[in-house]
Amino acid sequence: MVKLSILDLVRVRAGGDARQALDQARDLAHHAEAWGYERFWVAEHHNFPGIASAATSVVLAHIAAGSQRIRIGAGGIMLPNHAPLVIAEQFGTLAHLYPGRIELGLGRAPGTDQGTLRALRRRMGAVESFPQDIQELQHYFATPEPGQSVQAVPAAGTEVPLWILGSSQYGAALAGELGLPYAFASHFAPAELMPALETYRRRFKPSAQLDRPYAMVAVNIVTAPTTAEARRLHTTQQMSFTHLLRGDSQLSQPPIDDIDTYWTPAERYRAQEMLARSLVGTPAEVRDGIAALVSETDADELMVVSDVFDHSLRLRSYELTAEALATAAA
Structure with missing residues (x-):
């Protein structure tokens, strides 16, 4: 698992x-x-x-x-x-x-x-x-x-222990050459995920810290009892990315019912590019999404970002995600 x-x-x-x-x-x-x-x-x-x-x-x-x-x-x-x-x-x-x-x-x-x-x-x-x-x-x-x-x-x-983080092939190559574990930031820069992992594994040289490649993939996950609720909770993160695109630093905002009333079509396109690897849905949907991501990337580990506004619902998202994975492994 x-x-x-x-x-x-x-x-x-x-x-x-x-x-x-x-x-x-x-x-x-x-x-x-x-x-x-x-x-x-x-x-x-x-x-x-x-x-x-x-x-x-x-x-x-x-x-x-x-x-x-x-x-x-x-x-x-x-x-x-x-x-x-x-x-x-x-x-x-x-x-x-x-x-x-x-x-x-x-x-x-x-x-x-x-x-x-x-x-x-x-x-x-x-x-x-x-x-x-x-x-x-x-x-x-x-x-x-x-x-x-x-x-x-x-x-x-x-x-x-040291890790190398990255969102491009530069960090992947460096992590491989130094024989260090590598974490890829696909939670905001998913486009280079697969090329970076290939570069890391190809360039890997064993070191005193690590004898084989170890890759961790960061991914946005919002898990809720229903798909509709998960998508609504996800609007908090979508708004945060919109603020980033606008150069307008704001505090985290509560979720809204319709994100399309918040961003422009151009902002939607750019934000969705950055959020393309996000898994948002029910425990079953998230479980299937995790399985597909791990199958595609052969990741050793996933680092989950659950950017949910309400703390109790954020806790629930992380708990449901862990339970979904445990169910898949059972």
């Missing part, structure tokens, strides 16, 4: 605030480990009023404290925004606080706009050094060498 994990966007919802979003992420992780989810990731985003995960390592500490077993990680840290030493210190600290549970997914996209990049003091050319920065991180997480003058305290020796 394919493994299921969760990517939580830590959405700030209309009528709510950042503290509520952070506590709801923690609550979701607590429930998710009881439902059998493998890992729980959050992503680094900056200058988005509707996303509360900018201080990613701090958010992960809050989430990990509310759960016992589920693996906790970044999906991901946008490494060009940071000095590798600082990220090693942060995630090494988390590894000591929550032994055996912390992992680090790495991306090279900025996760924000150009003005915010300047405010982050991101150095010019940082993207080009992404492969070298990853290797520097690995060095900091390893046992220190004799005479090593710079150590990431307390990260040294923690061997925090």
Whole structure:
């Protein structure tokens, strides 16, 4: 049976605030480990009023404290925004606080706009050094060498597992060359999914961390008792993508009855391109969709994004999804 994990966007919802979003992420992780989810990731985003995960390592500490077993990680840290030493210190600290549970997914996209990049003091050319920065991180997480003058305290020796994230063949090739697990962002960039997986597997070289390719596919899933309800709940995410296309950052919005009254035909076309891999429906429909996706991609794991406005209904979506998969495997 394919493994299921969760990517939580830590959405700030209309009528709510950042503290509520952070506590709801923690609550979701607590429930998710009881439902059998493998890992729980959050992503680094900056200058988005509707996303509360900018201080990613701090958010992960809050989430990990509310759960016992589920693996906790970044999906991901946008490494060009940071000095590798600082990220090693942060995630090494988390590894000591929550032994055996912390992992680090790495991306090279900025996760924000150009003005915010300047405010982050991101150095010019940082993207080009992404492969070298990853290797520097690995060095900091390893046992220190004799005479090593710079150590990431307390990260040294923690061997925090690394993942490469991507939405193109660049990340796929890099993950393969470095022998690291690969997570593809088909929840917003599905067009390159199959070419990227082929590139990753073809370019894979065994490493100290991984002896064979391991591919995880991120996918939007909304599961509800009826198809109509699932489609209505999905309008929250459709509106969020519409706001993104408009360059209009807003808080997460409650679902609406008719999404076609909200977006223009051009926005609908572009949003549906990005959401093309979404699975929205009843447990049986989602179960069949998961089976088809796994058969097509041969994914080792799916990372589920269920961007539902109401927290209780979001919990229900994740629970029904896990139950649907368990039923299929029975």
